[in-house]
Every structure is written in structure tokens, then in C-alpha cells.
Amino acid sequence: MKEFETDYRHAKPGQGGPGVVDYLDLDTKDQTFLDSTELVLNMGPQHPSTHGVLRVILKLDGEKVLGTECVIGYLHRGVEKIGENRTYTMFNPYVDRMDYVAAVSNGLGYCEAVEKLLSVEAPPRAQYIRVVLTELCRIASHQVWLGTHALDIGAITPLFYCFRDREEILRIFEKYCGARLTTHAFRIGGCLYETYDGFEQDCKTFCDFFLPKLDEYEELLTTNRIWVKRTKGVGILNPEDCIALGVTGPVLRASGLKWDLRKAQPYESYKNFDFEIPTGLNGDTYDRYLVRIEEMRQAVRIIRQAVDGLPQGPIMAKVPKVIKPPVGEVYHSIEAPKGELGYFIVSDGSTQPYRMRVRPPSFVNLQALDKMVRGLLVADVVAVIGTLDIVLGEVDR
Amino acid sequence: MSLKPLLRKILLVDLIKGLKVTFHYQPPSEAITEQYPLERPVIYERFRGQPRLNSNPDTGESLCIVCNLCALACPEQLIVVKGERNPATKRKEVVTWTYDLSRCMFCGLCAEACSTDALELTQDYEMALYSREGMILDQAALERGQEPTRYAK
Amino acid sequence: MLESIRGYLSTDITPGSAGSMFWATIYILLITIGVSLAVICMNWLERKILAHMQIRLGPMRVGPHGLLQPFADALKLLIKEDIIPQEADKLVFWSAPVVVTMTAFTTFLVVPFGPTHAVTDMNIGILFMLGISSLGVLGIIMAGWSSNSHYPLMGSLRSSAQMVSYEIAMGLAIVSAVLMTSLQTGTGTLSMIGIVDAQNAQQTWFIFKFFPLGFIAFAVFAIAMVAETNRAPFDLPEAESELVAGFHTEYSGFRWSLFFLAEYAAMLAVSSIAVTLWLGGWMRPFPNLLGGPTWDLAFSFVPALTFFVLGAMCLLGTVRMPKIPQFRVQTIGLGTFGALLGFIGLVLLIPAVRDRVQDIYWFVAKVAFFMYLYIWYRGTFPRYRFDQLMKVGWKVLLPIGLGVLIATAVWGLLPQLSSAILGVSQ
Numbered sequence: 013m014k015e016f017e018t019d020y021r022h023a024k025p026g027q028g029g030p031g032v033v034d035y036l037d038l039d040t041k042d043q044t045f046l047d048s049t050e051l052v053l054n055m056g057p058q059h060p061s062t063h064g065v066l067r068v069i070l071k072l073d074g075e076k077v078l079g080t081e082c083v084i085g086y087l088h089r090g091v092e093k094i095g096e097n098r099t100y101t102m103f104n105p106y107v108d109r110m111d112y113v114a115a116v117s118n119g120l121g122y123c124e125a126v127e128k129l130l131s132v133e134a135p136p137r138a139q140y141i142r143v144v145l146t147e148l149c150r151i152a153s154h155q156v157w158l159g160t161h162a163l164d165i166g167a168i169t170p171l172f173y174c175f176r177d178r179e180e181i182l183r184i185f186e187k188y189c190g191a192r193l194t195t196h197a198f199r200i201g202g203c204l205y206e207t208y209d210g211f212e213q214d215c216k217t218f219c220d221f222f223l224p225k226l227d228e229y230e231e232l233l234t235t236n237r238i239w240v241k242r243t244k245g246v247g248i249l250n251p252e253d254c255i256a257l258g259v260t261g262p263v264l265r266a267s268g269l270k271w272d273l274r275k276a277q278p279y280e281s282y283k284n285f286d287f288e289i290p291t292g293l294n295g296d297t298y299d300r301y302l303v304r305i306e307e308m309r310q311a312v313r314i315i316r317q318a319v320d321g322l323p324q325g326p327i328m329a330k331v332p333k334v335i336k337p338p339v340g341e342v343y344h345s346i347e348a349p350k351g352e353l354g355y356f357i358v359s360d361g362s363t364q365p366y367r368m369r370v371r372p373p374s375f376v377n378l379q380a381l382d383k384m385v386r387g388l389l390v391a392d393v394v395a396v397i398g399t400l401d402i403v404l405g406e407v408d409r
Numbered sequence: 410m411s412l413k414p415l416l417r418k419i420l421l422v423d424l425i426k427g428l429k430v431t432f433h434y435q436p437p438s439e440a441i442t443e444q445y446p447l448e449r450p451v452i453y454e455r456f457r458g459q460p461r462l463n464s465n466p467d468t469g470e471s472l473c474i475v476c477n478l479c480a481l482a483c484p485e486q487l488i489v490v491k492g493e494r495n496p497a498t499k500r501k502e503v504v505t506w507t508y509d510l511s512r513c514m515f516c517g518l519c520a521e522a523c524s525t526d527a528l529e530l531t532q533d534y535e536m537a538l539y540s541r542e543g544m545i546l547d548q549a550a551l552e553r554g555q556e557p558t559r560y561a562k
Numbered sequence: 563m564l565e566s567i568r569g570y571l572s573t574d575i576t577p578g579s580a581g582s583m584f585w586a587t588i589y590i591l592l593i594t595i596g597v598s599l600a601v602i603c604m605n606w607l608e609r610k611i612l613a614h615m616q617i618r619l620g621p622m623r624v625g626p627h628g629l630l631q632p633f634a635d636a637l638k639l640l641i642k643e644d645i646i647p648q649e650a651d652k653l654v655f656w657s658a659p660v661v662v663t664m665t666a667f668t669t670f671l672v673v674p675f676g677p678t679h680a681v682t683d684m685n686i687g688i689l690f691m692l693g694i695s696s697l698g699v700l701g702i703i704m705a706g707w708s709s710n711s712h713y714p715l716m717g718s719l720r721s722s723a724q725m726v727s728y729e730i731a732m733g734l735a736i737v738s739a740v741l742m743t744s745l746q747t748g749t750g751t752l753s754m755i756g757i758v759d760a761q762n763a764q765q766t767w768f769i770f771k772f773f774p775l776g777f778i779a780f781a782v783f784a785i786a787m788v789a790e791t792n793r794a795p796f797d798l799p800e801a802e803s804e805l806v807a808g809f810h811t812e813y814s815g816f817r818w819s820l821f822f823l824a825e826y827a828a829m830l831a832v833s834s835i836a837v838t839l840w841l842g843g844w845m846r847p848f849p850n851l852l853g854g855p856t857w858d859l860a861f862s863f864v865p866a867l868t869f870f871v872l873g874a875m876c877l878l879g880t881v882r883m884p885k886i887p888q889f890r891v892q893t894i895g896l897g898t899f900g901a902l903l904g905f906i907g908l909v910l911l912i913p914a915v916r917d918r919v920q921d922i923y924w925f926v927a928k929v930a931f932f933m934y935l936y937i938w939y940r941g942t943f944p945r946y947r948f949d950q951l952m953k954v955g956w957k958v959l960l961p962i963g964l965g966v967l968i969a970t971a972v973w974g975l976l977p978q979l980s981s982a983i984l985g986v987s988q
Contacts (some may be wrong), residue, residue, distance in 0.1 A: 075948075102484035107518035166795065166945025169431055172616040176441050185454075190455035190530070196516050205455065205519065232430045235423040238944045240797055390797065391947045424943065431615045431942045447884055538743040 050078065055393070056119025057086050063160060063397065068381075070393065077178050077385045082378055087408040089240060095368025100126050100200060100335040103368065108194040110370065112151035112404040115195045116185070117348040123198045123280060125344035125355035127329075129337040130200070137325040138202035139281040144215060145197055146280075147311040151222070152181040153349035153401075154304050161301070161398035162233065165242050170229055177225055180218050187214070203330035207322075215319045219312045226308060229244045234302070243297040247384040247396040250295055256381070258376045261351025262307060263400060265291030265342065266299040273347035284318045297399040304401075336363050350374050350401050371407035416536035452532040457515045460508055461555060464550040472527035472550070475501035482522035485512045508551060511544035512538065576672075576755070589681045593670050601826040605632040608937050615941040626896035627879055639968025640816030647710055650812070657818035659813065661701035666827035669694045673834045674755045676844045676921030687754035688736060688862040691835060692729070695790075695828060695869035699725050700744020702809050705821070709812040717810030720948055721792055721799035727788040727955040728796075732832075734963030735783035738970045739839040740774070742768050745974055758843030765850045767842040773972050779966045782959055787832040789948035789955060791825060793936055796951055831930035834925075841928050846919035861917045867924040869907030871912075 017158040028327060055068040065086035073080045095103050107122045108115035120142055127134065133140070139303050159174035182192040189197040189205050197203070212258050231238045249259070251267045264271055272289045273280040290306035292299030337359040344353035351373025417423065443450055452458070464471050467469030487509035492501040520530050531556045538544055567584050571985045572592065577585035600643030606621075610628065621628025634700040646655060672687040675679040678983060684690055706718020744750030744761035751757060761767055769780045800808040810821045847859045877900040883893040909915055972979070 029429045053660050060623055098484055102482070105484060105518070162944065166797075169616045169945065172618060173434075176617060179441070180518050186456060187453045188455070190453075190457040190517060191515065192514075194514070208455070230943070233944075233948050236427050236944065237418070237525055239422055242944060242947060339503065366687075389947060389949065427942045428938060431938065434617050435611070435614045437614060437619070439617050440614060440619050441617050444619070444622060 018115045023073070028061065038216055049385065053390075063402055064407075066067065066236045066378075066397075066404055066407070068393070068397070070390070072390065075389050075390050077390065080382050080385055080393070082381060084375075084378070084407050087404045089409065091409040092368050092370060093216060095365055097364060098166070099344050099363045100337070100365065104199065105194065105196045106371075107396050108196055109372070110346065110372065110409055111153075111350065111353070112193060113156045113403050114149045114349045116149035116191060116197050117153075117353065119196065119198045120146050120280075121344065121346040121348065121353045123200050123357050124346065125199045125342055125357055126335070126337070128344045129340065129357055129359055130331065130335065132201055132329045132331060134202040134280075134329055135326045136281065137322045138198075138327040138329075140318050140322050141203050143280050143282065143285070144199050144200060144315055144322075145185070145195075147318070148181050148215070148218075150230075150311045150349045151308050152178050154308050155181075157304060157349075157398075157401045158229065158301075161395075161401075164394045164398040165239065167233065167239070170232060173225065173229065177222055180221065184211075184214050184218065187211075200326065200335060202326070202328035206326070206327060212319045214320065215315055219308060219316055220292055223309070223312060230305065232330075234305075240298060242392075242395060243301060243399075245294075246297045246392050247389060247399060248294060249384050253380070253383055254295075257380045259351070261373050261377065261401075262300055262303045263349070263351070263380065265289065266303045267295035268293060272347060273352060275343075279344075279346060281318075284321070285314050287317075297395055300399045303343055308352060317342045334363060336361065343365075345371065350403065350406070351377055370409060372409065374400070374404075374406040375403040378402050378407055424444065442529040452534070456532045456534075457517045457520075457530040457557050458514070459531050459536055460510075460520070460546075460551060461529050461531045461554050462506065462548060463491070463529055464552060471503055471548070472525045473503050473506065474504055474525055474527075476524055478522040478524060479519035479528050482518040484516065484518065485509075485514065487512045488519060503548060506551065508546045510546055511541060565784070574678050576674075576680045576683045578677050578680075578684075582595070586681055591669075593673075593681065594667060597667065597670060597827055597830060600830055601823055602632040602636075603827075604826050604933055605635065607836065608627070609935045610939075611934070612941050615938070621762055626883065626892040626899075629896070630772070634818065637756060639819040644816070645812075645814050647812050649710040650712065651708040654704050657810075658701050658705035658708060659817045659824070661704060662698050663820045663827070665694050665701065666831060668823040668866050669831040670834075672754050674758060674833070674843060675839065677755060677759075677973040679844075679922060680755060683753055684756045684947065685751070685753045685756075688752050688757070688819070688835065688839070689741065690732060691754075691831065692736065695831060696726075696729060696825070698828060701824075703705050706809040711812060714809050715801050715812045721761075721809055724796065724799060724948075724951060724955070725790055726794065727952060728786040728959070731782055731786040731955060731959035731963045732790060734960070734967050735779045735786065736835070736839060738775070738779040738963075738967045739768050741967070741970050741974060742771050754838050756841075758838055758845065761842050762845060762849070767845075769840040772970060775966055775970050775973060778962065780836070782963050782966065783836055783840070784930070786955075787836060789951070791829045792833060793829065794940040795945050797940075798945050798948050798951060811831065824988040829933065829936060830929060833929045833936075836932060837925060837928040841959075844925040846920065846924050862920055863911070865908045865916070865919055866910035868927075869903050869910060870924075873900045873904035873907060874900075876903060910936060 025391050050159065051072040053068075053070045053072055055070060057065040057067045061064070063101040067083040067086070069081045069083065071080070089109075091106055094106055098106070104119065104122060104223075107155065111118050123134075155174040155178045159171035162168075162170040173182065185195050185197070186192045189195050197205070237378050248266050249263065252271050253259075254264045254267050260271070260280075267292055270289050270291050272277070272286075275289055287310045290303045290310065339359060339361045341356065341358040343354055343356045345352045347353075352371070352373035353373055356364050356367070356369040358369075360366040381396065381400065385393050386401075388396070414491070462473060463473060464476055473490070473492075477490055480486070480488040480490055489507040490506070491504045491506075492502055495502045505522055515530065520528050523529075531554065535555060567582070578587055588741075597668075606628065609631065613843040621631040624631045624634045646652065669691045671681045672684055672690055674683070702718050702722050702725070706715045708719075709715065738759070740750055740752060743757050743763075746760065746764050751760065764771070767776075769776045786796075790954055792800050802808075813821060842849075846856075846858075846864075850860075876896055880893055880897040880900060883889050883896065910919060
């Protein structure tokens, strides 16, 4: 194949052709008069702090970062291609595997996108159940983020505390749908499983158990001078850059923009609940930390309201056994814990989609890494990657 | 800086608060580790684990009527069912029933599709084997279920 | 020869001061074995205590409750393949861990476990300890250089820069304490035993002297000693193994275990300095407030009590072991260990043993408290970035150390100063 003849990894600058980044030709305007030898350093795919298999090529001037390039694709499994060869019902379990930390929200986005294509709406009870599980999933995802982020910065104990809370959530998932991680909780048209006996009680017990724990984590980290020194002013992203790069989720909100799809384009039954959108002031790592902690508190608020107001009724809409949506395309996005998770499905009238495109939040957020780490020290790169909250399963699909 | 924050900074109050939290969790009663082979986890009813072919408890014959719905529902197409019609009872009976456990993702679509409650995903999760060939289960293995070696009797 | 050996026993000075080679060697052997045992204990304790702080259990399988884990680790490290990088400077590569370990152990020559329980009592004791531990930095640079690899070199340079910066703060805090030794007698002393004797004579531990100056000096030293030994929250050079790897990356097997041994021995050494200078060394708590023979008797039972408590914990663990045949050996082992601890406790009740063991026990208990603090810090605090670390050392601890030094000097000389100012003749 002619266009791949030149192996771009060994190409000289300018030789790669259109669309190829010459990583050795990064912006070098920040060099000082005392030009020390620049170092091209590889934070390789196997790395304790890159949250998966991510390769980050850093161009360093001593300790300062001049530029970065991310090399991804180590976890590419061809999920979108698989989607073109499975029926809509069959593809449901595959979406859990993309953002494997928060599988429930992936399923939610997919089911809603297909329901939009079919022009059906899940019944109210199913919507409430979906909201409860999605908010629990948000807390679970943020707990993984908190634990691993603290671990990267050096505080080794919050990881275990966070995973203990996550255990409680995964237990609820197991009781509800039969699996802890790859939940396959929802079906197109509603939910398959009715809530088990004690579902409401379990959720309430979890909420009561969890809020004091959140206060404990704040006591451990928020005012800790070492934590503040490591995260304040590190990785600042201003709102204009956020919008230009397409960054969404807590990263966007910490920069100051109050944009959350649950309020801006309400889906499911979110308009029935009363909750707030936390925003930050400076767009640095500390603000992102505070925003996510507050989001967990608001998630508990939503869960309590949803569990109290769970309506009676059917849990599955009238959807045919063999799903053949009309010809057309749909883009539907939800506020996943990491940002805007979008599904663009093109249907050609058959049982299998023509194109199943996923817009993963981590993939788009990762592009902001370059902008955030210019001028920072090497130790901060790790903190910034942690604060973006990327999951490589989503980035690579 | 006013007095109170200054005092907090000098007397390292924030660091001591953090130390209190970790001190609090020290007693072994707070440890949440399950020492696995000794203490097995509680598995809930809806858990999607090892598949099993159920039989009629009274007559002992398999509940499977070879409708092939499970094979059609599986996203990985790893179920292969072959049956032939029994002229006496006018029902299909299983000849070979194969389930490839190595490619299964335990999504549960097959058990959902089964029309007679024959195929069920049980709560067993200890499915480790020494060979790949052993992961392809036939009808006898599926009806028997698992027999893992017990570490502690 | 036999006379010289027996002759020493009737004196009450350290063997080094008495010039008795034989007893000095015995003491050296005892201390080396003691420090190694302490490091083994520390290994187990660190893993268990850190695990419990992280709401998990730590090693449980290797021996009952993981008690044999350090031995398993040591055995594994000993039988590992000895890998030397091809381009490495072989002599320097071989000798770097030796240098670090030897300096760490040599500092224990002057550490006093009691009024006569030290190998020798140099009159420059504390200076000797500081000097020898500074030599350890040389070993680290040797390790980084000889590895012939970019990242260990940078890591070792960072580590040594950190250690050197915090030694200054340590030195200033030490001088403050040494100043206090001259208060009563008019002449100060650098000798470790002399410093504890000065605390005894002045009837307060130096941490409480001139409150809060003694306490601030102690705090400065406590923070500087954590940074000196490259432990959390100052462990960037060794934990940031992602990009700039620690200086001991290329070392595996027994060589690495020597670095590990040296790190823990250095921790014990600086804790011994802290205990000797500020916490009264081998003196029991409240020697004056709760003085008198009855209190002495009561406090003398504490060592035996400690061992009884430990033995009781072992026996509790034995009772709670799973009652299945696979655990029989472990249960018996733990029960035997508990019985052994109880037996040691009983031995410690004998009056003759009780008196001799008092000093050693209190010294070791205080050092153990510092070791617990080390583990506690590791479990709680995030890491400082390297530039922030250096800022803390130079911009925070150094000025505070200087300030405390000047304030201590002024306070100590206050009678003379005030009389000089007021013109009253002494």
C-alpha cells in the first residue's frame, strides 16, 4: 500500500506526509540562551502512572517539559468495527468494555442512542432505575480516579479507601444485574432486570455510609499542604482552550464553564431531580479535584431523590424482538463521569448498524495534555495525566 | 495572614488531621481483606458465571429443546447445538451441545434467550483450567457443572 | 589477657574508653546483630502496619501472620541472579553498596544504649555520627555513577543533593541541643553519653527545655531526618521510578538488599540521635516528677509487661487461627513464638536482669516510636516535588534552625546578658 511505504516513526522532519506529526520538531520557542541539550524521553506504554497503556513522548529541557506527544492505540480492539458486524442487541455487552471503569454509563449512552434512532422512550420506572445506577457508576468512577490520582502524587492510602467504597457499589451492581464490572445493565427500550428486594435500602445505606467517607478523604487531602503544593497552579487550562480542544466533563467545569449535559440537554429523567453543577475558578489540578469531589456529593443527592421517588410501572418499552431501525443517523451524548460520551449511529435499515462511532471523552481530553504540561516539571506530567482521568479502553476502543 | 490560618500553618494542623485519619483505620477489625481460598465471597443470585444446562429434576432428561435461540443470540457465536427430532415424543433432542467458554464474555444474552430455562448462568466463578481444549464444554460438562479443587475443606 | 577481660567487668565505663579490645568487639558484634534484627523487624512491621493503615492485612501466608516474610525475602534476595550492567564500572559498582552499608553501621559505634552500654564514648560523639552519615552520600553517588545509565545517575545526584541540604538543617538543630548541655556545668559536650548525662543533671529532657525552643529544634530535626533518609514525604528520588529512576535501579539481589539494609540502619541511626539529644536517651519517662524507689520499681516492670502483652497477642492470634489441617504448623509456630515471648518476659522479671535491661529497653522503645512515625508518615502524606523539597530544606528549615539556635543561645545566656546589661556584677 503506497501511502504506508515510509515508516513515519523514522522519517525526517517534513517527510511524513499530510497528517503525520513530526514529533521531533516540537515547538522550541521556549528555549533560553543557555541552551542545554534537549532530551527526548519516553514514558513508555508500560508505566505505573499512565493509567493504561499510553506512551507519552516528552521533549525536555533539563527538568522542564517543552512539548509532548501521546502515542495511543496499544489497547485498540476494533470496537467500532465490531459494531458494524453485530446486531444492536448483541453490541450492548461490547460497549461496557470501552470505559471499563464506568461500564454502566457506556451502556446508558448506547441504549439511549438506539432508542433515539427507534424513537422510543424508556418508561419512567426504567428511567429512574437507570439514573440511580448511572449516578452510582459516577461515584465508582470518581473513586477510581481519586485513588489513582492520589497514588500518582504519592499518597498511597486513599487508593484502598476508595476501592473499599467502590466495593459497596459493585456489590449493588452484582445484586442488580449479575456482574460487577462489565454490567450489561440496560437493554434497548428500558431495563431487563427488575430491582431486587432491598435495592432502595441498599442504595440509601450506601449513601449514608459514603458521605462521611468523603469528608475523611477531604480531611486527608484537601487542606494538606503537600497536596495543595503539588496540585495548585499545575496544569492550568483556560476556558477558551477547553472549548477549542473540545474538552468536556469535570476538566471543562473546573475551568469555569458551567456546562453539564444533564442540565443543558437533559436526558433520562434528570430534569426531575434537583442538583447543582460544581465549577472551578482557575482550571488547575486542585480545582479539578474539588469539582470531582463535589460531583460525588451531588451524585449522592440525586441517588437519594431517585430512590425516594421511584415510580411504579413497566420497565421495558415496546421494542421488537429483532431491532431494525429506520434508515437514518443519530448522535446522542450523555454526561459520562469523564466527559461527554457520544454515540453516532448510522443505520441502513438492516439489523446491523452501518457505522457505530463512539466519541470517547478521554480521547478528546487527552489532546489537552500537550497544552497543559508546557513549562511544567516532569513530576507534574504524572499529576496532569491523572487529573485528566483517562481510561485507555475508551481512548483506543 | 490573620492569626488562625497562620497558627494552623505553623502547627502543621493539616498534616496532623491527615495522620489522624490513617491512625483511625489501623485496628485489624477495619481490614476488609477477604483471605481468598479460606473465605469465599458471597455471590448473589443474579451473578452471571459458569453456564449450566439444566435437566428436569423428576425425569432427569435435559430441558433443552434445541430451538437454537441461544446460538442465535450469542454475540460471539460460540454455542453450537445439534439436535434431531425424536419420532416417538415428536420433540427435538440434543445430539451435541457445545459451548466455548474461552470466548464467552458472560453477557447473559443466551440465558435470556433460552425459552425453557435450560441454559442458566450460575454463580460459579472458579473456571481455571490447564488447557484451552478443556474450555470447550460439551453437554456432559455443562450439566455437571464445576468441581473446583477445594483449598480448605 | 584474662585479667584484662575480667578487669573490664569491674569498671563502669564503655569498653572503648577502658581500652578493652575484647569487650569492644563483643559490643560491636552485639550491636551489628541487634541492628540487623531491628531491620528485619522493621521490614515486617512496616509491611503490616502500612497494610493495616490501608485497611488490608499485609503478609499472612509466609509463616503465621507473615512473621517469616522477612526471612523469605532475605532468602530470595540472596539466591537471585547477580546482574551487573555490561558497561558498568565494576569496582565502583561493587563497592558502592559496601560504602553505604558500612557508614550506616559505623555510626552505631557511639550510640549509647545506657550509661556504659556503648562501644565507645568519643568526646566528639555526635560530630562523629554526623560526619560518618555524610559519607553515605558518597556511596550513593558511586552507585549512580557506576550504573552507567542516564537515569540512575540523575536519581543519585538528586538524592545526594537532598541529603546534603537537609544535613545543614540537622546540624543546626543538633548545635542547639548541644548548646543546652553547657547550661549547668558551663562546659558543653559533644559526647553522646555526656549529652544524656546533661539532661539527667538538668532534670529535663531537652525537648521540654526552654519551651518551645527545644521543641522547635526537635521538630526541625525530626523533619530533616525524614528527608535525610529519603523517606516519605521526601522520597521523590526513590519513588519517582517512572522517569528518573532511583540510584539503586541497576542493583538486584544481595546488592540491593545491602542498600535496603543501609537505608533502615540510617533511619535507626538518625532516630538514635533524636532520642539521645532530645528525648533523654536511656532515661525512663518522668524520672523526677514520678521519682523515688517505688516509681522506679513500677517502671522497671514495664519491659517484662511489654513482652507479656506481645506474647498475649501472639496467643490470641494462635487461638484465632483457622482450624484446618493445613494451618497446623503455623498455629504451632505462632503458639511457640508467643510462649517464647512470654518466657523472655519472665526472664525480664528477675531483679538482676531487670536493672541491667532498663536503660536498653527505654532507649529501644523510644527509637521504636520513631520508626512507627516513619511508617505513619509513609502511609499518610503525598510526595513533595523535588524543587518544593529543596525549597522546604533551604528556605524553611534552615532559617528556622538558625533562629532556634540564636534564640537558644540568647535564652541560655540570659542571666549573664541581663546582668551585663543592667551592670550588676555577678
